[in-house]
Amino acid sequence: MLYPVYVHKDQDSAYGLTFPDFDGCFSAADDMQDIARMAQEAVEVYFDGEDLELPEPSSPEQWIGDDRFEGGYWLLVDIDTSKINSKSVRINISMPEALVKRIDAVAKKQHLSRSAFLAKSAEMALH
Structure with missing residues (x-):
């Protein structure tokens, strides 16, 4: 469209x-x-x-x-x-707390939620 x-x-x-x-x-x-x-x-x-x-x-x-x-x-x-x-789809993952904090900081800078950032990162890695 x-x-x-x-x-x-x-x-x-x-x-x-x-x-x-x-x-x-x-x-x-x-x-x-x-x-x-x-x-x-x-x-x-x-x-x-x-x-x-x-x-x-x-x-x-x-x-x-x-x-x-x-x-x-x-x-x-x-x-x-x-x-x-x-x-x-809700998933449950575990990762080091320090990594979660780094993810949250970058996601915030990009105006994304943690989930959106992780999904975007996964999509980029899968290409």
Whole structure:
């Protein structure tokens, strides 16, 4: 499905990606050719383990005049919704307390829950 992604870039920054249809979902891409891949990954992580309904895509025209979306541009990105799994499965794992603290610190910096961080890390390791 084609979802609008607001792209903004300062001179010395990566391309910032904001998804108005997924409140609080955002990402960044160092190069333009990475925008679609990073958008897909961000949406997958956003829904991972959450009990959220997938919204119908809005259109960029709906967001005209919204102060949050000024100074950048819109892209329509094809999000493969078949890769979105909002049903979580509870697991119980054990690991050293120091490692859990390090995981929590990095997850917080990335604005992720511990579960989302671990799922994202596992996905990256499995690729």
